[in-house]
Amino acid sequence: MSNYRDKYDVVIGLEVHAQLNTKSKAYSNDPNEFGAIPNTNISPVTLGHPGTLPKPNTEVINHAIRLGLACGSEITKEMHYARKNYFYPDLPKGYQITQDTTPICTGGKILIKKEDGTPKEINITRIHMEEDAGKSMHDQDPFDTLVDLNRAGVPLVEIVTEPEMRSSTEAYSYLTEIRKLVRYLDICDGNMEEGSLRCDANISIMPKGSTKFGERCEVKNMNSIRNVQRAIEHEIDRQAEIIENGGTIHMETRNFNAVDGTTTALRSKEQAHDYRYFPEPDLQPLLVTQDQIEAIRSELPPLPNDLFKKYCEEYGLTEYDATVLTDSKGIALYFEQLIAETSNYKAAANWVINSVKSHLNKNAQEINEFPLAPKAIADLIKLIEEGKISNAAATQRIFPALVQAPKKSALDLANELNLIQESDEGELERIVQSVFDNNPSETERLKGGEKKLIGFFMGQIMKESKGKADPKSTNKIIQKLLQ
Amino acid sequence: MFKSYSELNKALSQKETTCVEVVNAYIQEIDKRKSLNAFLEVFAESALKTAESVDAKIANGTAGKLAGFVISLKDNICFKGHKVSASSKILEGFESIYNATVVERLLAEDAIIIGRLNCDEFAMGSSNENSSLGYVRNPIQEDKVPGGSSGGSAAAVAAGLCLAALGSDTGGSIRQPASFCGTVGLKPTYGRVSRYGLLAYASSFDQIGPLTNNVEDAALLLEVMAGKDHMDSTSSSREVANYSKPEESGKKRKIAYIKETIDSDGVDPEVRASVLKSIEQLRADGHEVEAISFPYLDYMVPTYYVLTTAEASSNLSRYDGVHFGYRSESAKDVESTYVASRSEGFGPEVQRRIMLGTFVLSAGYYDAYYTKGQKVRRIITEKTEEIFSRYDFILTPTTPATAFGLGENIDDPITMYLQDIFTVQANLYGGPAISLPMGNHSNGLPFGIQLMASKFEESKLLSFSKELMS
Numbered sequence: 001m002s003n004y005r006d007k008y009d010v011v012i013g014l015e016v017h018a019q020l021n022t023k024s025k026a027y028s029n030d031p032n033e034f035g036a037i038p039n040t041n042i043s044p045v046t047l048g049h050p051g052t053l054p055k056p057n058t059e060v061i062n063h064a065i066r067l068g069l070a071c072g073s074e075i076t077k078e079m080h081y082a083r084k085n086y087f088y089p090d091l092p093k094g095y096q097i098t099q100d101t102t103p104i105c106t107g108g109k110i111l112i113k114k115e116d117g118t119p120k121e122i123n124i125t126r127i128h129m130e131e132d133a134g135k136s137m138h139d140q141d142p143f144d145t146l147v148d149l150n151r152a153g154v155p156l157v158e159i160v161t162e163p164e165m166r167s168s169t170e171a172y173s174y175l176t177e178i179r180k181l182v183r184y185l186d187i188c189d190g191n192m193e194e195g196s197l198r199c200d201a202n203i204s205i206m207p208k209g210s211t212k213f214g215e216r217c218e219v220k221n222m223n224s225i226r227n228v229q230r231a232i233e234h235e236i237d238r239q240a241e242i243i244e245n246g247g248t249i250h251m252e253t254r255n256f257n258a259v260d261g262t263t264t265a266l267r268s269k270e271q272a273h274d275y276r277y278f279p280e281p282d283l284q285p286l287l288v289t290q291d292q293i294e295a296i297r298s299e300l301p302p303l304p305n306d307l308f309k310k311y312c313e314e315y316g317l318t319e320y321d322a323t324v325l326t327d328s329k330g331i332a333l334y335f336e337q338l339i340a341e342t343s344n345y346k347a348a349a350n351w352v353i354n355s356v357k358s359h360l361n362k363n364a365q366e367i368n369e370f371p372l373a374p375k376a377i378a379d380l381i382k383l384i385e386e387g388k389i390s391n392a393a394a395t396q397r398i399f400p401a402l403v404q405a406p407k408k409s410a411l412d413l414a415n416e417l418n419l420i421q422e423s424d425e426g427e428l429e430r431i432v433q434s435v436f437d438n439n440p441s442e443t444e445r446l447k448g449g450e451k452k453l454i455g456f457f458m459g460q461i462m463k464e465s466k467g468k469a470d471p472k473s474t475n476k477i478i479q480k481l482l483q
Numbered sequence: 484m485f486k487s488y489s490e491l492n493k494a495l496s497q498k499e500t501t502c503v504e505v506v507n508a509y510i511q512e513i514d515k516r517k518s519l520n521a522f523l524e525v526f527a528e529s530a531l532k533t534a535e536s537v538d539a540k541i542a543n544g545t546a547g548k549l550a551g552f553v554i555s556l557k558d559n560i561c562f563k564g565h566k567v568s569a570s571s572k573i574l575e576g577f578e579s580i581y582n583a584t585v586v587e588r589l590l591a592e593d594a595i596i597i598g599r600l601n602c603d604e605f606a607m608g609s610s611n612e613n614s615s616l617g618y619v620r621n622p623i624q625e626d627k628v629p630g631g632s633s634g635g636s637a638a639a640v641a642a643g644l645c646l647a648a649l650g651s652d653t654g655g656s657i658r659q660p661a662s663f664c665g666t667v668g669l670k671p672t673y674g675r676v677s678r679y680g681l682l683a684y685a686s687s688f689d690q691i692g693p694l695t696n697n698v699e700d701a702a703l704l705l706e707v708m709a710g711k712d713h714m715d716s717t718s719s720s721r722e723v724a725n726y727s728k729p730e731e732s733g734k735k736r737k738i739a740y741i742k743e744t745i746d747s748d749g750v751d752p753e754v755r756a757s758v759l760k761s762i763e764q765l766r767a768d769g770h771e772v773e774a775i776s777f778p779y780l781d782y783m784v785p786t787y788y789v790l791t792t793a794e795a796s797s798n799l800s801r802y803d804g805v806h807f808g809y810r811s812e813s814a815k816d817v818e819s820t821y822v823a824s825r826s827e828g829f830g831p832e833v834q835r836r837i838m839l840g841t842f843v844l845s846a847g848y849y850d851a852y853y854t855k856g857q858k859v860r861r862i863i864t865e866k867t868e869e870i871f872s873r874y875d876f877i878l879t880p881t882t883p884a885t886a887f888g889l890g891e892n893i894d895d896p897i898t899m900y901l902q903d904i905f906t907v908q909a910n911l912y913g914g915p916a917i918s919l920p921m922g923n924h925s926n927g928l929p930f931g932i933q934l935m936a937s938k939f940e941e942s943k944l945l946s947f948s949k950e951l952m953s
Contacts, residue, residue, distance in 0.1 A: 044581045048801045050574065051561045051583060051680040053715050085797050085844075087821055094800020276844035278853060281686035281794055283716055 004240040008205040011213050012171050012232060013163035016178055017156050018188040019132060019196040020063045026131040026155035027054030027097060034194060038148035046153045048092030053282050056081075060155040061104070061286065063187040064129050065296050067157060068105030070185055070303055071124055075293050076104050081129075081280035086273050090134035090147050098130035098158075100277040104288075110161075110181070111305055112173040122174055123162040130156050157187075163202065163213065168232035175199060175225045180304050184329045192224050199228050203235040204249070214239070215249040219263050222256045231256045234263055307332050315345035324353050330367035331357070334374055341378030344385065351377050355399050371406040379410040387470040393419040421470035425477065428469060432477050435460045447482055454478070484512060484643040488552050488700050491646060495541055495551050502534035502541070502551040502595060509553050509597055513644045519620045521629075521638040523558050525598040526565060537593045547592035549707060554589060555645040557636050558599045559606055560691065561680040562586050569682045570614035571604045573802045573809045573828030583680020584712045585649065585691050592707050597645050600635030604830045605799065606651055606684040608632050609659055609902035612893055613832040620889070621664060623928055627886040630660030630902075636694045637664035647695045647704060651681055653688045654787050655881075655906025658918035658933060661694055662881035665920040665929030667948075668694045669701045672938045673913035674719040676705070677712030683798040685791035686717075688910040698949040701917070702726035705941060721939055729946030736770045736947060739874040741777045744905055751884035754930055757922040758880050761932055772878070775870065779863050784900055786863065787907040789843050789856035796840025802828065835896070864912040871914075871937035876947065879905045881918040881931035905933060914938045917948050 025032050028045035045052045068075050079102035083095040105127035114120050134152035138145050159178065165171050179197060182188040190197050204216035217235060222228045239249050253272070254263040304326040311322035325335050331352065338348045356377070360370060380398065383389045389398065393414070401413050414420050435457060436443045446453045457478060461469050485491040485505075494500045510530075513522050530553075540546040556562060559569045561579035563586075568574035586596065603613040611619040611634025619634040621627040622642035629638040633650030637660035640648050650657040652670035661668025669692045676691045683689060693704040706727050711720040740762060745755055762772050804810040804824025811823035829837070843852035870877060882902060892898045909916035915938070918931035934951075936944040 047806065049580065049807070050567065050569070050577070050682045050801070051559075051579070051678075052581075053679050053717075055714060055716055083797050085800060087800065087803060089805045089817060092801060092806055094803060095797050274846045276797070276841065276846075276849075278793060278797070278844050278849075281717075282683075 004244045005236050007208055008236065008240050008243075009166060009208050009210070010168075010232065010236050011163045011204045011206065011216070012165035012168075013202040013216075014161050014165070014171060014174060014228075015200040015202070016159045016175070017198040018067075018159065018178075018182050018190075020060055020155040020157060020187055021189060021196075022057060022059040022063065022155055024057055024059075025153040026057055026060050026129070028153055029055075030153065032154050033150075034196065036150050038146075038150060041150045042152075046092070046149055048094075048152075054097055054280075056283060056286070057155065060129055061288070062296055063155070063185075064104045064127060064157050065288070065293060066185050066187055066300065067159070067182065068108060068127055069293070069297050069300060070181055071105070071108030071110060071127070073105035073108030073124060073127060075288060076102055076106065077288050077290075078102070078285060079104060079288075080285045081283045082277045083280050084130075084275045084277055086275055088133065088136075089145070090136045090149070090152065092134065092149060092152055096131055096133065097280055097283070098277075099128035103128035110174060110177050112165075112170055112177055114173075115167055115169045120170065122164050122170075125160045125162055127157055127159050130158060132156050163204075163216075168229040168236075171201065171232055172225055172229045175228060177304075179225070180327070180329075184301055184304055184332075186301070186329075195223065198223075199225075201228055201232060203232055203239075205236060205239045205243070214243075215251050217249065217251070217263075218253045219256050220253060220266070223258070227256060227258055227261075230261045231263060234261055238263065301329070302332070302336065304329075304332065307336075311345075311349075315339070315349075317345060317349050321349045321353060324357075325349060328367070334367050334370070338374035338377055341375055342381050344381050347381045347384070348377070351381065355395055359403060371403050373406075376402060376406070376410060383410055383414065387472055388421055389414050389419050390421060390467070390471075393417075393421075393467070418466075419468070421468050425473065428465075428473055428477050429481070431461055431464045431469065432457075432474065432481055435464060436481065484508065485646060486696050488549070488646060488703060491551060502537045503531060505551060505553060506530050506534040506595060506597060509645055512642075513598070513639075516622065516642050516644060518625065519622055519638050519642060519644075520617050521600055521619050521622075521635040521642065521644060522555070522598045523568070523570070523601050523616055523635070524566060526562075526596060529565070530595050530597045533590075533593075533595045537595065540593060547594075549589060549592040549594040549703070552589075552592075552594040552704075553597050553646045554594050554704075555598045555600050555636070555639055555648045556586070556596060557602050557606075557633050557648065557650045559602060559651055559682040559684075560586065560599075560649055561682075562596060562599070565599065567599065567682065568616075569605045570602050570616050571802075571829065571833070572615040573824070574807075575809045575828075577808050579680075581680065583691075584677035584714055585708045586680060588708050589704075594707075600633075600639055600648055602635055602650075603632035603656075604833050605682065605795070606632040606653055606656055606689075607795070607832050607836055609655070609899050610887070610889075610892065611635065611660070612889070613830055615830055618889060621886050621928075623665065624886070626889055627928065628663065628889055628891075630663035630882075630886060632656040632660075633668075633694065634660050637661050637666055637668065640664070640666045640694045640696060647693050647700055649691055649704075650694050651684070651689055651691050652906075652910065653684050653690075653791060654903040654910050657692045657694060658881050658906050658916060658931065659902055661918040661920070662929070662931030662933075663886035665931075666694050666696060667698055667701050667920065667952075668692070668918040668931070669705065669945075670909055670916050671705060671709065671941060672719070672915045673910075674717050675721075675915070675939065675941065676708050677710075677715040677718045679712055679714035683794075685794040686798060687794060688787075688791055690910075698917075698919070698945060698952055699727065702729070702945045702949070705945075709941075719939070724942040726941055726945050729942060729949065732946045732950060736875040737873065738765060738770055738772045738876045738878050739775045739870055740772065740878045741780070742774045743777060743780045744879040745774075747780075747883070749883045749901065749904070750880060751924070753924050754880050754882075754884060754922060757930070758878070758932060761921060762878070773874070775874075777866065777870070779859075779866060780904070782859050783863065783907045783911060784904055786856050786859045787903065787911060788839070788900065789852050790860060792836045792840030793844050793853050793856075794840070796837045796844065799829075799833070799837055804828070832896070860911050863908065867908065867912040867914070868937065875936065875940075875943060877935040879933045879935075881905060881933040885924045885926060885928035885930045909935050912938075915941045915944050917944060919948055919952060921951070
């Protein structure tokens, strides 16, 4: 770690590419699927064969608008596509169809957490649509680079932020939020390892307290959120070291090496491509109406930030609980269904956060594989509320049995397992009286006001009732018999 | 040979001949005129096979409306399972794996595609001398050029080697060779005919159109080819009229002619005289003909070259020696694959235009050239549309003169570019234009008169053209 880093502030802007999970590619009918046999989803259009033309997929436009609305961006009503020209073996046409001067979304915000946990808004500059290139594979053959064009033409959105992040933790938080958001919106699977979510980071440093940004470096090829954080940390050290040793930072593109966490120069500003953007003449300008936008808005799913707010403010849950519940869309939706069945929000949160999540973790399952319907959990909560079963019996005995036999009702299982609590007053009175009778001296002391003996009596009563005595009713009966 | 499809159709339906006989006869004609170098390849096998099946359909009365129509394709239109090269070395040996939409539509109506025709490389040229497969001779006088870039198409139709040919027109590439060879050449409205399967030169200018012996055949082919295609999002969904059965014939029209196109020093005196004579005839026939001024003539060719080369520089990036087509033997790594394959694969005119286009799109020059070019195009479009708000047609010579000699202008790209001076206007504003073989020069060569109409006014244009030619 550099000794100088404390003297500098870091300035970070991120460019995130998210592969959209549309059925077909951005400009052809080819299926958009990850992991297909190489070079099988390749029509003449994907291959860029002479004479072929792009055909815009409206699903891509709708996905991009969904994201823009979720970020609070302005949706562009009239826009055109642009060509970005460069030569690369995995780019069959020699240009990428993208957007340049008229991105589909401008502005918008993502709410992140600073290092101290306080919230911060990161402004989005723009979101635009483009197509992915194919995939060059350098490690499949000892001599040649192989190209898989299945990915060529897969739709992407690129989300560009203002340079507003001030630590690697903030960048981490931003990416976590973006990933959560695209998954909630169901527009991208958010998988950084498979490359469906990719991030380039623009990083510069400036003396602490300064407002004038330093020269920035763009770092590429970080395939996890953790690696983005590592790359930023490395860049702070590297850039500080250079400046402190009297050097200057030059604008350049750098490559992240996951093995040692360092970055190396790829190309300087002088070597940067001139992409010769110009309006794509093969596609008509795209018009979006307010009606279209409103139709998409009306179908937006609940978003993590809205749910978080609702859980804290309306349901009185802790921030911790709300965070865990909104962390993934599946859990949040499960919780939403659960609280449609019960208004005991705190109990519902506890059930999901503890029992349900630990079951999923133990079995390496996703929530959609969880065997119990939210109704079953609501039934358990109700049985506890009614005093029919104890919380301990519900979590430790009935829940594990229920996931094994999800078709049975909670009540039936409680009966089968003989876990229904004794709240029949006559029977309870009989048990309490017999415990009193068997412990006359302790009974006298209790009557004399020795309150701590309640615990002793409870234990005895529980033993006698084989754990089925409902503590609340029992307490009431003890008080009654003592009078 | 047959001079029109109606003649051929009659002969077929009266069983005077068969499609197989017709195809064989054309194959013989093509062989006789090999010296023209119009055909790059005769699709004898597939044409005869199609002919047999069309004969069967005629026999049982299920044949389409182009049954037996023998057509050849400019070598930039894709025909599945057949070679297509845009007359370029860079596509040496390349075979198309799909059909252009126009080919699909022609075949669906039982046309027979007999071969592919020489052209200027990637449709860049006005003389067909920019072909990597040799120049084409004008069938009327073989020491003259046939025009370009659809030179093979015009020569083949004029020489009777097929009944019609498809060409493509980016700045005059159908009409100029039609003028030089004495055929009808029609450039439809931009978006009227699908470009899917046409090897792109300049996407916002290119249109496929027919070269024929007469207006009726052009109308019939357009009727089959035109209409929305979901593979080309720039194609128009406007309804396709019955071009072959014009409804509005016999109307008195208002025609404008641009003074500058007649007065210009560059116009051959006989061409000028002939146009003026046509104007007199039109007036005599009761049409209103007026001279107008169009002060943008000098800006049209430069605007055209800035914009078309920009688009071409991008469109031709896919020919990189990596995925298909020609790869240089000296390719050692990625960089040399690009540089060597493209330097060896593209001819000098194509390279010139790629460089020009790359320059006008480059950072620092974009606004001065590309943006300005787009602005001028918009102005020309507006001014042209203004004319069409007052007139039905604009009349000009198609070309300033008749066909020039082979090799005569080859070292002078500017003179060559000025061949397009009267034709580029239609591509800039996107409307339909036709060259009609109305002129015969004392030098023995034909020349055309061009009529332009407002966008999607093909019906009006074709019915009027038919009247003019009758």
